[in-house]
Amino acid sequence: MSLNLKALVVIVLAILLLATFTVVAYVEGAQKRVGAPPPAVASAEAQQCIDCHTNRTPGMVSQWRESLHAEKGVDCLSCHKVAKDDFDYFQCPGASIPIASHPTPKDCKECHEKAVVEFSRSKHAGLNAQKFATSPDRLVFEPTISTQHGCQQCHNIGHVWPDQSVGECDACHAKHTFSLQVARNPQTCGECHLGPDHSHIEQWVESKHGNVFMSNPDNYKKLGYRAKDYVGKPAPVPAPTCTTCHMDATVTLPATHDVGERLAWESQSPWSVRTTEAWGGGLSWQQKRDNMENTCSQCHAPNFYQRYLLSGDVASLQYNEIFREGRRWLGEMNKAGLIGTAGVKDSLGAFQAFGYDEAPEEQIYHFWHHQGRLYRQGALMMAADYTQWHGIWEVQRSLVEIIRSASEAGLPEAKAWMKSDNPSKYMLYPLLDVPGTAWGIDTIAFRKSPEYTTRILMNRDGNADYWEKVKGNVEAAYKNNLLSAKQWEMWQKMYANRDKELGNAYPLSPEIQKAMDGEKRDNAAATNQAVEFKVPNGSVWSAIWDALKPK
Amino acid sequence: MSIESTPQTKKGWRGWLGERFPIDVKVYEELAKEPIPKHMERWWFALGGTPLLLFAIQAITGILLTWYYVPRPDVAYESVQRITTQIPYGWWVRGIHQWGSQLMIITVVLHMLRTFTTGAYRRPRELNWMIGTGLLVITLSFAFTGYALVNDQLSYWATTVGTNMFAEIPIVGPIILQMIRGGMVVTADTMTRLYPLHIGALPTIIVTFIVLHVILIRFLGVTDLDKRERERLARAGKSAPANGKHEREASHFPFFPDHMMTELVIGMGVLIILVNLTILFPPTLGPHANPAETPSHIKPEWYFYPVFRWLKLFPLQLGLAGLGIGAACFVLWPFIDAFIEKRTGNRDVNVYLGFLVAVGAFVFILWELFALQ
16 A cells, blocks of 8 residues: 555545544433433423522422423422412512412322322321320320420321321422432331331341342332333332332232221231221221232242231231230229329220329330330231340230239239249230241241140140140131131141141251250350359458358 | 853754754654564554554543542442443543453454564564563453452452452462452452552553563564565575565665554554444443342453453363463463474474464353353
């Protein structure tokens, strides 16, 4: 190739390169800027607000710019429009147009009718109208200004507005982005559903669901999906958050803003109560349970979740028997004049009848309002530690504390109970149970052990008619409509097959024998290393005590 | 009389500059116009300038990327995401940098293949060959450390697997691994190690090597293949062809502008390919690195496939030992080649071996590519 030809080729290539650069510029122009402010669409009137508020409340404006509202042309006045006699009529000093200072669900409803209608009939909306308003703990025990910032701040999700609408949409759909990612973030629910009385966010964190979800930080970003893009399809979230089971759509179940549509239990109540048709869109508790099972079925086999839920249901029913016993002791003490009442009666007899001043009264409040809830909700939400240590252990401890108070006050039955050495005495109430688990047959957990069966009559192996009695109790619960026919059938099948379900029909694995031998060695080591080990010199106190001891 | 009081001997800017930078412009002109052998007119022989051009592009785009890239593992991925999706022309700069690195490896390998098969490394150019092998290793190190910085799943796990190999070095391996990773696994501290390597140490080393490489080329000149042919014919007792082929006068041409123009054509072509690659295949970003979730297929970038496949064929330590021996032979090849020639008189081993290695590497790449699907 001659030099001149090469020069020509260079020129041609240079032109080609420039042409390619224009393609680059074109592609750049067509780039969709993810995360950058979308082209905000606003009316000329709303532009007045934006121009001024960009300087006055820049956060508010930039949040809105990020929102889907901005992209779709839903501007300030779409939500903040106002009529002359509206309760929140406000003439902005910097603008020619009046605005509504506080948009309510009535405003949201103009576009989001289904969501607002569902929400308005939900328990969330009813939160302010319910017992909360007259709860003695709030009414008599704490000053109102304090509860206004406490309980009321969360219960405000059921705000009742002067315009007759109910609810506070931005409790979950934080303004002004109204981000779906924020709304579905478990932390949003966890703003209120946490703490000693309903540790729901903590229970989710403890559960396998929470763990799997949080193991991939990208999952949080997936929560921003739009429901309408996934109608009839699986949700694009690989592990469930709160909304996945309680609100979001499944392949066959529509999404709902009525959080009660999938709840078969009132488990925040002093008693475990099957939900009535008053809540959750008029559905029976069985229909609500079917809805919840629908969400379970997106990932699990029926045999697993139906057994799990049956087991959780029976645990909830067991709670009622324990609570009944707690109440009985307070009643006995009240009858004997050992504790008073605060003068407030309550048909459920949960706490109001007894007040807050005396130790047993305070105890029974914790019993149901804190510990009993954690026990039941933990059992239904895969939160083992909440069912166990924050739950049943504390419930039992409260019961013992109440009886101890009764004994100290001189109640004869309580004194006798305290004196008794029978290890079965802690089962103060009728028992309910399920012969088997959701997670498979365990050949060791309930293996008969002579050490226990000879001494303790309370457990499954302790007495011959344990399962007969339990069956009678479970059947009674079924007949009282507390378990479904499907559940009762499942229970009976497990009962008929209980020898296998409980693992008794199978030989012990040699591996387990090794572990049991290991435990014996550990016990021997503990005896040797600690229990029987003595250092040669005594304590300082022992010397003092020697001097003080009556000779 | 001091130099300050000497009158300026030449007028104009040449005089002004010549006084302050006292090297005659003619020296540059002579350097530029140095005659180079005729065979260099062939395209195949003009590949050496391309990696240099690409390195310059990598340096420029690299600096632009550092404006936005943050080497902290908690935000590294997000910063790459920001570059790719939000910063004006960010996708393009990142694309050029990504594709540039791949083209740089390709052109370095092609240049080396040419050097190898034509025997251009022979005495007295053995050292320059070794510098060249060093440049290949540095280029691959650039690629490896750069890939690790993206911090998406593939990048994270490729870094894990890549650094794992250090553990197999006898005795010091585990210590080296610990030093590179800053812990037992790839962590926050790995990134703060690889980043300064990528933008500080490696550029310094590569520039030094490039300078040495070019200086040696200018000192030793490029191999005169026609001269070599004349000598070969003379040894064989034959005379050169009558048409003047292989005569020195007929077989040389000036570096500037003739050869420069060839390089320019190739450079332009490479640029067009590079820009088009970024448009057709813009840079992507996988899911965020997650140490708790091992992807089903961990794989390095394609240019490491031959090594990757090789290591899969043998137990790891054996494979690494083989690689080590291979690398040593590769670096010391000019001496091995001279030894073979002395013993057997055969001067064509490099041609067969170069062909074999190239085909082998290609087959390994394809093998790995299809084995993954």
